[in-house]
Amino acid sequence: MKNPYLPREAKVISFKRESSDNFTLRLNLKMKHEPGQFLQVSLPGIGEAPISFASYSDKHVELSIHEVGNVTNALAKLKKGDKLLVRGPYGKGYPMEELKGKNLIIMGGGCGVAPLKGVIEYVEKFKKDFDDIILFLGFRSVDDILFKDHLSKWKKKFCVNTSVDKRPVKTCFDVKVGFITKLIEKSRLKSENSVALMCGPPIMINFIIKILKDKGFKDNQIFVSAERMMNCGIGICGHCMIHGKYTCRDGPVFRYDEIKDYQND
Ligand SMILES: Cc1cc2nc3c(=O)[nH]c(=O)nc-3n(C[C@H](O)[C@H](O)[C@H](O)COP(=O)(O)OP(=O)(O)OC[C@H]3O[C@@H](n4cnc5c(N)ncnc54)[C@H](O)[C@@H]3O)c2cc1C
Ligand code: FES
Incomplete structure (x- = not known):
């Protein structure tokens, strides 16, 4: 059986500073995904964090990251050519196909x-x-x-x-x-x-x-x-639960009527 926690390697194609505490990494990844889905991004010996896709391209993947702690500060030190690990894409994004015509x-x-x-x-x-x-x-x-x-x-x-x-x-x-x-x-x-x-x-x-x-x-x-603390990212650990819904699997994007009674819990 395939191990769902096994990440794949990605290489940094470019690093761009957006502001004093935010930067964008362009990675040499080609993967099908919906806008609003996320990757679990990790650095060995440091940790893992969920980061959303900040691009929609069939040539590369971009992640735009706010430096707030362990993993994100370490990601901010990466340079062109450095490697990191990713799992995903995970979750449900914005339903763009359904929204056509609007x-x-x-x-x-x-x-x-x-x-x-x-x-x-x-x-x-x-x-x-x-x-x-x-x-x-x-x-x-x-x-x-x-x-x-x-x-x-x-x-x-x-x-x-x-x-x-x-x-x-x-x-x-x-x-x-x-x-x-x-x-x-x-x-x-x-x-x-x-x-x-x-x-x-x-x-x-x-x-x-x-x-x-x-x-x-x-x-x-x-x-x-919706943003919740995450661990597995794949609906197993229960860390990200909002009243019976897994933010990582049923979200992170929800139609408001699905979570309106619980979103501030
Ligand atoms: C689905 C999803 C998509 C995300 N996409 C992005 C993105 O595109 N770019 C980006 O910069 N960040 C994103 N985040 C937030 C990012 O995952 C967290 O900031 C990350 O955990 C930081 O890891 P760290 O090790 O650097 O910080 P840590 O040392 O883990 O934490 C720093 C501080 O942030 C708090 N924190 C950590 N995770 C969360 C969370 N999920 N919600 C609220 N507070 C939290 C901690 O309690 C602590 O106070 C996303 C989170 C989720 C759940
Ligand atoms: S992060 Fe583990 S169930 Fe959602």
Whole structure:
């Protein structure tokens, strides 16, 4: 029997610093996956962490990583040509195939924008299959904005709204100042034939859901990526359970009506 915990080796093709505590690794991996799914990424002798796909390409895989602890700090020291280990892809991502024909509202905050980059790259590839595409991306400050080099390209294709919480001293970036939730609240979003895809801090998600409901969105028009502590990543250990659902196997992306009573547990 195949050992599900056995990882495979991947090589770093490039390392890109996105902000003072966030970086993107491009790996020489070609694997079929859905936007929103994740890999278990490890370094021998250090540990393993779940990291979402931050790309949608048949040539490589990108992971965008926030340095918060043991594994992520060690990954930040990797250079081009270094090796790491991965298991996956795991979990259920955003159901992009089912959402074709709809207006997409893509909403992310901080490092939660990483998995949404995978969604955006999917939509770039299949743009004609979707209706209007609107992005709301919120960051703490201009220095914390991720994927700066992609933003100008996205602005040519989609309606992109970016905000920073802190007023910058000086910037050439076209950003609004204030919480992204305020921008969303002020926007005229039509709920008809629309879905919202989100990832970010729970407090931001909770505010956005309330705003969307006030604008007429139903629970089944909202998709949220949930974060829970994980261990096995494959529905065995029970670490990531949300009331009978395994975040690693049944999520991490859930339709809001599936978890709304438990998401803050
Ligand atoms: C499905 C999924 C996808 C993810 N995708 C990404 C991604 O694309 N990029 C990224 O940077 N991070 C992502 N994360 C978060 C990342 O896995 C954790 O930050 C990781 O465990 C950090 O490992 P570490 O050893 O560096 O830090 P640790 O030393 O393990 O922890 C640092 C701190 O973070 C807390 N923590 C660890 N894991 C979690 C968690 N899952 N939820 C809440 N708090 C936690 C710990 O309690 C501790 O306080 C994802 C998590 C999940 C569950
Ligand atoms: S992480 Fe083990 S069951 Fe989900």
